[in-house]
Amino acid sequence: MSEVIVPVILSGGMGTRLWPASRRTRPKQLLNLVDDRSLIRATVDRINAVSPGTTPIIVTNADHADAIERDLHGSGPDDPVLILEPVGRNTAPAVAVAALEIIAARGDSLMIVLPSDHTIANEAAFATAIGHAAQIARDGYLVTFGITASRAETGYGYIKVGEAISGAARNVAEFREKPDQDTASEYVASGDYLWNSGMYLFMASRYLEELQLHAPDIAAKTREAHAASTRSGTRISLDADAFSVCRSDSIDYAVMEATSSAAVVPTNPGWNDVGSWASLWEISDKDNDGNVAMGNIELADVTGSYIRGDHKLIAVVGLDDVVIVDTPDALLVTTRKSAQDVKTIVDRLQAENRPELS
Amino acid sequence: MSEVIVPVILSGGMGTRLWPASRRTRPKQLLNLVDDRSLIRATVDRINAVSPGTTPIIVTNADHADAIERDLHGSGPDDPVLILEPVGRNTAPAVAVAALEIIAARGDSLMIVLPSDHTIANEAAFATAIGHAAQIARDGYLVTFGITASRAETGYGYIKVGEAISGAARNVAEFREKPDQDTASEYVASGDYLWNSGMYLFMASRYLEELQLHAPDIAAKTREAHAASTRSGTRISLDADAFSVCRSDSIDYAVMEATSSAAVVPTNPGWNDVGSWASLWEISDKDNDGNVAMGNIELADVTGSYIRGDHKLIAVVGLDDVVIVDTPDALLVTTRKSAQDVKTIVDRLQAENRPELS
Numbered sequence: 001m002s003e004v005i006v007p008v009i010l011s012g013g014m015g016t017r018l019w020p021a022s023r024r025t026r027p028k029q030l031l032n033l034v035d036d037r038s039l040i041r042a043t044v045d046r047i048n049a050v051s052p053g054t055t056p057i058i059v060t061n062a063d064h065a066d067a068i069e070r071d072l073h074g075s076g077p078d079d080p081v082l083i084l085e086p087v088g089r090n091t092a093p094a095v096a097v098a099a100l101e102i103i104a105a106r107g108d109s110l111m112i113v114l115p116s117d118h119t120i121a122n123e124a125a126f127a128t129a130i131g132h133a134a135q136i137a138r139d140g141y142l143v144t145f146g147i148t149a150s151r152a153e154t155g156y157g158y159i160k161v162g163e164a165i166s167g168a169a170r171n172v173a174e175f176r177e178k179p180d181q182d183t184a185s186e187y188v189a190s191g192d193y194l195w196n197s198g199m200y201l202f203m204a205s206r207y208l209e210e211l212q213l214h215a216p217d218i219a220a221k222t223r224e225a226h227a228a229s230t231r232s233g234t235r236i237s238l239d240a241d242a243f244s245v246c247r248s249d250s251i252d253y254a255v256m257e258a259t260s261s262a263a264v265v266p267t268n269p270g271w272n273d274v275g276s277w278a279s280l281w282e283i284s285d286k287d288n289d290g291n292v293a294m295g296n297i298e299l300a301d302v303t304g305s306y307i308r309g310d311h312k313l314i315a316v317v318g319l320d321d322v323v324i325v326d327t328p329d330a331l332l333v334t335t336r337k338s339a340q341d342v343k344t345i346v347d348r349l350q351a352e353n354r355p356e357l358s
Numbered sequence: 359m360s361e362v363i364v365p366v367i368l369s370g371g372m373g374t375r376l377w378p379a380s381r382r383t384r385p386k387q388l389l390n391l392v393d394d395r396s397l398i399r400a401t402v403d404r405i406n407a408v409s410p411g412t413t414p415i416i417v418t419n420a421d422h423a424d425a426i427e428r429d430l431h432g433s434g435p436d437d438p439v440l441i442l443e444p445v446g447r448n449t450a451p452a453v454a455v456a457a458l459e460i461i462a463a464r465g466d467s468l469m470i471v472l473p474s475d476h477t478i479a480n481e482a483a484f485a486t487a488i489g490h491a492a493q494i495a496r497d498g499y500l501v502t503f504g505i506t507a508s509r510a511e512t513g514y515g516y517i518k519v520g521e522a523i524s525g526a527a528r529n530v531a532e533f534r535e536k537p538d539q540d541t542a543s544e545y546v547a548s549g550d551y552l553w554n555s556g557m558y559l560f561m562a563s564r565y566l567e568e569l570q571l572h573a574p575d576i577a578a579k580t581r582e583a584h585a586a587s588t589r590s591g592t593r594i595s596l597d598a599d600a601f602s603v604c605r606s607d608s609i610d611y612a613v614m615e616a617t618s619s620a621a622v623v624p625t626n627p628g629w630n631d632v633g634s635w636a637s638l639w640e641i642s643d644k645d646n647d648g649n650v651a652m653g654n655i656e657l658a659d660v661t662g663s664y665i666r667g668d669h670k671l672i673a674v675v676g677l678d679d680v681v682i683v684d685t686p687d688a689l690l691v692t693t694r695k696s697a698q699d700v701k702t703i704v705d706r707l708q709a710e711n712r713p714e715l716s
Contacts, residue, residue: 300706309689314691315703324689331684332673333674341676
């Protein structure tokens with residue numbers, strides 16, 4: 001059975017930890033951080049390549065509609081369908097409205113849910129994993145993709161694998177929150193844990209059934225918001241009254257951890273969530289000193305660093321493992337180790353309503 | 359005997375290690391690095407306060423004449439006399455032309471030679487040291503001021519003190535080049551060594567006599583350059599033909615290390631040579647985390663750092679002991695420890711004739 005898998009790409013958030021490159025009006029997924037394409041364009045191109053099928057659905061902040069439409073124009077024969085959220089309500093509602101739209105537009109189908117800001121180096125491995133996932137998703141499983149944990153990363157959630165289902169697919173024994181360093185080391189040593197990638201594959205109907213079962217309030221509000229949505233060309237604007245009163249929750253909390261139909265397909269496709277400047281350093285080409293230097297950069301006695309500027313000369317002397325990102329109105333200087341803590345600064349700027357976030 | 363001491367202020371060089379604030383056209387001594395005055399203005403104000411006497415003589419690069427004149431206007435009843443060098447030839451020739459000018463303009467006098475870019479916190483202690491130095495300088499000694507070595511600094515030359523002459527003044531046992539770390543530690547532990555401050559006090563005639571004895575070529579060329587100088591108002595332009603063929607040498611090499619009349623007055627006046635961003639951090643007021651932050655700065659988990667910007671937001675996360683200096687066309691990121699090595703970058707920019715030095 002060769003069957004279409006509808007790509008659903010979640011494009012919420014600004015990518016706080018990639019400030020000052022990412023901004024409210026220019027979120028991470030719209031930046032050319034890795035190559036000459038935005039992350040969201042690369043995501044669409046990738047899924048078109050590894051699982052050619054139907055036009056993707058993008059669920060995004062209404063404010064980003066124009067920018068995303070421009071960015072994705074020409075990625076396929078038709079422009080993607082945009083489902084526009086009046087406010088962000090996390091992933092459980094976003095996936096629900098996409099599932100409802102798929103069923104309404106073309107009848108029940110497999111759907112693959114992808115964040116808009118991940119990179120995947122090995123497309124063949126990814127395609128294989130999608131094949132495994134599709135097989136059991138047709139049997140009613142809600143499948144998540146678990147990434148081989150190659151280091152004791154504390155920035156990701158983990159999935160403990162259970163018994164085999166068929167082929168590579170396993171039951172999910174347990175979802176685990178972001179661990180501390182010791183726990184992360186134990187997870188990796190045990191070999192029983194995978195990183196939770198935030199990518200999912202299931203039948204649209206099965207997701208809605210499990211959502212109805214475990215989060216009926218979200219199921220109800222998203223049905224209302226989708227039913228009362230307004231349409232213009234390829235844009236679907238969710239009803240603001242219904243959607244804004246919907247509870248905010250993640251697909252993991254609301255559905256995946258609650259359902260008895262969760263499955264995981266382990267895979268190692270060179271996945272990176274581009275979650276911070278440190279993870280961007282990981283996936284970037286480096287010089288002999290382990291530096292990534294973009295712009296007008298002069299280095300002396302510098303190793304393991306990520307330095308991103310523009311026209312202005314950036315001179316760095318005698319530092320290791322630092323991150324320097326210069327933009328016209330804001331400069332960030334931190335370390336790869338502290339790259340997660342950029343959030344502290346962004347929170348402060350947010351509280352003060354500072355222009356350097358916009 | 360109360361006698362005038364003519365201040366001679368040497369204003370050569372750009373202050374390489376304070377790049378990117380210092381530039382060829384905007385050298386260190388003309389920057390407001392410590393307070394709302396330039397370093398050279400603070401130097402003139404200080405010597406006027408601790409040793410009121412006569413109008414200072416500034417020996418400087420002809421290119422900086424306008425800027426220095428503007429900067430020093432109003433520092434005393436008369437504008438300072440500027441002796442303009444067509445090219446830099448280090449301190450031995452600069453002091454020689456000042457000595458020649460003093461003798462020509464007012465007859466032999468005591469002269470105090472001061473770099474234009476040092477700070478001195480304790481003016482009373484400095485005044486006392488000048489008094490001691492003047493006493494023996496009248497007897498023909500060439501006096502240098504030796505600073506109590508409070509740490510094993512490798513960035514300074516050292517002076518080994520010899521027997522007492524009179525009062526605080528001592529003979530110079532030996533001048534020592536900038537030592538390595540171990541040697542510097544030995545020097546400090548021994549208690550016999552002082553930092554060579556680059557400040558001197560002597561009779562103009564005695565300097566010229568010793569120069570004639572130990573560097574007759576420099577004595578001859580500077581005599582020619584001074585005799586053939588052209589004058590306009592308070593400006594004396596040295597003859598370019600004569601001065602440019604003069605050998606370049608420091609007062610220490612050419613005279614102080616050679617003469618048997620060298621003396622040193624030990625003093626501890628809170629002296630700082632403002633030689634690097636690290637030494638500027640030393641003398642600046644710090645917050646509770648030991649940070650000096652000037653501009654639009656946001657810090658999270660940062661200690662012991664010097665951060666200097668302008669309007670642009672500079673956010674620093676999770677770093678200790680770093681130096682960040684942002685200017686419109688160039689940004690420097692280094693550590694206090696590596697602050698001396700900024701020279702590496704400046705040398706590179708110089709070799710490439712880059713605009714970020716101008």
